Amino acid sequence: VCKAVSKLQPAEDGLFLVRESIRHPGDYVLCVSFSGEVIHYRVIYQNNKLTINLKQYFYNLIDMIEFYSRCKESIVTTLTKPKKKQGTKSAELELSKTGWLLDITKLTLGEQIGEGEFGAVYRGEYMGQKVAVKIIKCDVTAQSFLQETTVMTKLQHKNLVRLLGVILHKGLHIITELMTKGNLGNFLRTRGRSVINSVQLLHFALNVCEGMEYLESKKLVHRDLAARNVLVSDDSVAKVSDFGLTKVDSKEPDKAKLPVKWTAPESLKKEKFSTKSDVWSYGILLWEIFTYGRQPYPKMSLKEVKEKVEEGYRMESPESCPPNVYSLMRLCWEQDPRRRPGFSKLREKLEQEMS
Numbered sequence: 001v002c003k004a005v006s007k008l009q010p011a012e013d014g015l016f017l018v019r020e021s022i023r024h025p026g027d028y029v030l031c032v033s034f035s036g037e038v039i040h041y042r043v044i045y046q047n048n049k050l051t052i053n054l055k056q057y058f059y060n061l062i063d064m065i066e067f068y069s070r071c072k073e074s075i076v077t078t079l080t081k082p083k084k085k086q087g088t089k090s091a092e093l094e095l096s097k098t099g100w101l102l103d104i105t106k107l108t109l110g111e112q113i114g115e116g117e118f119g120a121v122y123r124g125e126y127m128g129q130k131v132a133v134k135i136i137k138c139d140v141t142a143q144s145f146l147q148e149t150t151v152m153t154k155l156q157h158k159n160l161v162r163l164l165g166v167i168l169h170k171g172l173h174i175i176t177e178l179m180t181k182g183n184l185g186n187f188l189r190t191r192g193r194s195v196i197n198s199v200q201l202l203h204f205a206l207n208v209c210e211g212m213e214y215l216e217s218k219k220l221v222h223r224d225l226a227a228r229n230v231l232v233s234d235d236s237v238a239k240v241s242d243f244g245l246t247k248v249d250s251k252e253p254d255k256a257k258l259p260v261k262w263t264a265p266e267s268l269k270k271e272k273f274s275t276k277s278d279v280w281s282y283g284i285l286l287w288e289i290f291t292y293g294r295q296p297y298p299k300m301s302l303k304e305v306k307e308k309v310e311e312g313y314r315m316e317s318p319e320s321c322p323p324n325v326y327s328l329m330r331l332c333w334e335q336d337p338r339r340r341p342g343f344s345k346l347r348e349k350l351e352q353e354m355s
């Protein structure tokens with residue numbers, strides 16, 4: 001609280017900022033300067049909407065601030081001037097300056113093609129280009145995602161699903177390239193051995209590895225690498241998706257939500273995430289690829305997986321998997337993260353396997 005008060009200086013009626021609540025982490029507080037004092041309004045998050053008075057509800061903070069800049073209703077003074085964070089531009093301003101804010105009127109939404117943890121995914125068209133649109137409705141999540149998309153704008157690689165831009169409209173629309181063949185897990189399961197040969201499988205493995213090598217070079221940790229988060233393009237190139245977004249809720253690491261069967265033992269036990277824990281997940285992803293999308297550790301419960309893996313248990317080689325590829329999986333599953341190879345090393349080995 002004191003920090004917000006000292007930040008809203010020099011005192012000027014209507015100068016405001018939004019900070020995270022100290023007593024209720026994850027909630028927000030609107031702080032407004034008035035008559036030399038700072039008034040604090042707790043932002044209540046209810047049914048996917050935000051309110052400060054349980055009367056007027058908003059889909060996001062931006063809408064809320066817009067409203068109270070116009071109306072004095074239930075607040076001491078209209079908001080006149082946002083106190084910008086020192087040193088960092090606001091995410092919105094940064095996105096707009098760099099041309100990543102797109103125009104809602106140029107977007108045509110089509111049918112729904114997927115459902116994610118934070119929102120539904122639709123097919124769409126933006127200025128004649130086929131796109132995918134993830135709509136994050138109405139809440140604080142949208143605000144954190146906005147911050148994360150500023151990271152995504154700086155990442156471009158042929159094996160990462162490309163961000164085309166965002167639209168701030170009833171929450172947040174995230175526009176990416178359309179990956180017509182859907183996620184890799186479904187892609188493999190619905191086609192199977194009779195349609196997809198092992199050369200194609202190796203291609204997918206290499207595609208993902210190159211995308212991850214790029215993230216590794218940027219010192220970014222994915223945390224949720226799995227076949228469901230790899231998408232396949234029209235020309236059958238596999239690309240990593242959901243990077244940059246995965247750290248959104250890392251403030252309160254929720255152990256219950258970790259994808260146990262993909263998560264490295266040190267991440268499960270000590271919440272230590274690193275490129276090397278991504279490498280562990282990559283090993284599981286290799287297993288998924290070479291089983292044509294089977295569920296890892298078949299028939300084992302999550303509790304069993306945790307215990308057995310800690311004791312050194314590892315999955316067997318998938319049927320007709322090249323022995324060298326299985327050796328790579330085993331390297332990815334070294335208990336000690338330091339003994340696992342990095343993604344460059346993995347790429348070299350995969351390339352050898354293909355030649």
Ligand code: ADP
Nearest residue numbers: 114115116117118121132176177178179182183
């Ligand atoms: P989650 O939040 O569970 O990681 P996403 O919201 O990223 O999932 O995506 C959910 C589903 O929507 C994916 O499994 C995929 O089938 C589909 N999808 C997501 N992004 C795209 C895209 N760019 N192109 C085509 N389909 C997509």
